[in-house]
Amino acid sequence: MELTPDMLLRLLVAVIVGGIIGAEREYRSKSAGFRTMMLICLGAALFTIFSIEIGTGDNKDRIAASIITGVGFLGAGVIFKDENRVNGITTAATIWITAALGMGIGAGYLWFSLIGCAIVLAILFAFTFLEKWLYRSNQLRNYKIVCPYKDQTMERYEQLFQEYHLSFKKSTQSKQGSLITGIWLVQGKEKNHKRFIETVLKDPAVQEFDF
Secondary structure (H helix, E strand, O other), X not given: OOOOHHHHHHHHHHHXXXXXXXXXXXXXXXXXXXXXXXXXXXXXXXXXXXXXXXXXXXXXXXXXXXXHHHHHHHHHHOOEEEXXXXXXXXXXXXXXXXXXXXXXXXXOOHHHHHHHHHHHHHHHHHHHHHHHHHHHHOEEEEEEEEEEOOOOHHHHHHHHHHHOOOEEEEEEEEEEOOEEEEEEEEEEOHHHHHHHHHHHHOOOOOOEEEO
């Protein structure tokens, strides 16, 4: 296989594209950042070039096809569950699309891949504001309240949910000695959650409050 200026250009573009996308992930302190995205894009470009140059006949895509499997393992490694949310899915998808751009660059579709990179950046930056707005409009939180047991103790807090326009998806209650514990999965706007939290924090009867 002969190294040509065109191949060097593809590798350079792959490093630049991976670096640009990785810089955005690094800026947001994500698990797959600057160097990771550069290596993913460069690696996908290299595998694609090798596949084209080494492959023969109808098997020129055989090596490149394995990129998808490898990227799947990388993506799975950055996904984790935190309380009621699954985190890392956006980073995993970014790894996936960065590898796709690397394959396009390695195959020689430079301008097409650069346009794809611009679209990816637009999605990561512009849609972040929409995501924040959606999060403020509809939060899902876990509440745990421990207080002395009295008749209809927990019903009072459930009435507070209704008063502050919060809906609880499920609830569990347990009594131990003179104390009763209530746990709820509650959904609603961020400002309504804050109002509920402020009210409960001021309640002298509450001995333990997790939110």
